[in-house]
Amino acid sequence: MAIRTIDVRERVMARNDQLATGVREQLGRAGVPAFNLVSSPGAGKTALLERTLADLGRAVRIAVVTGDVQTQNDADRLAQHTDRLVQAVVTNGACHLDALQVATALGAIDLEATDLVFIENVGNLVCPASWDLGETGKIVLLSVTEGEDKPLKYPTAFRRAATLVLTKLDLMPHVSFSLERAVQCALEINPDLQVLFTSTILPEGLEEWYGFLRAQLHRRRAA
């Protein structure tokens, strides 16, 4: 038998990226920014969104897509803070959300009646970084109970994010975490990273975060 070589040169992510482009165009047409929240499990993605829905949900029409390997617990938690639909995606073992899941979830969301979309990815600092979901930007969360050098250990997530949200600053008196070192590690990986400091417990703990969100909404309206 003769062996024949077929030249392929096709990116493995081509189909996902094609679907992501469709999502991006759909969001663009509707003028809705969408943020993909990525972090290790327990960094506080759901807690941040709970407070955000509770505090801004009346003024800003926020839709949420949550991804978890099992259970729709996060979606149930978030649904307590909003009358709007929270789309739960159970990945059944997969370690990340992909563009098809997001495109399907967005199909159930009325984007014309939405100002802002959050996609809460599966808690995992490795795999979600590789999947473009069609989002406006990736936001990576890092809590002060983790190691300051996580950006060096998991560089892809920090390299592909535009924004870093440091969470749980209320715990600073109880941990040996150095904010300065964490920011230094993050900027070493991605010098353009915008860094926000947050706490869902401290008074004014989310002011920087809300300022960031308002700026995104304002920018989109002005466009």
Added chain:
Amino acid sequence: MHEMSVALEVCRIAEERVGTDALPTVRAVGLEVGEQAGVEIGSLTFCLETLLAAPPFTGATPVIERRPGDVLRVSYLEVEDGHPDD
């Protein structure tokens, strides 16, 4: 864990290129994987070997070349052309 998703997509691309009927004739699958592609080579090799050993494949070999950057693509397929060449 996402190496299995990557491996499944590689198999889908192979099927798209050669057609379902020709999948048993695939002998090798060439891949380029960047150092920063977020893919663990041992895990990807294991997933590909497992998938390529099961029907409709008949034991094709994954051939992975490391590259700088974050490239992740199927570079070539080797297939038996179905005609005896002797």
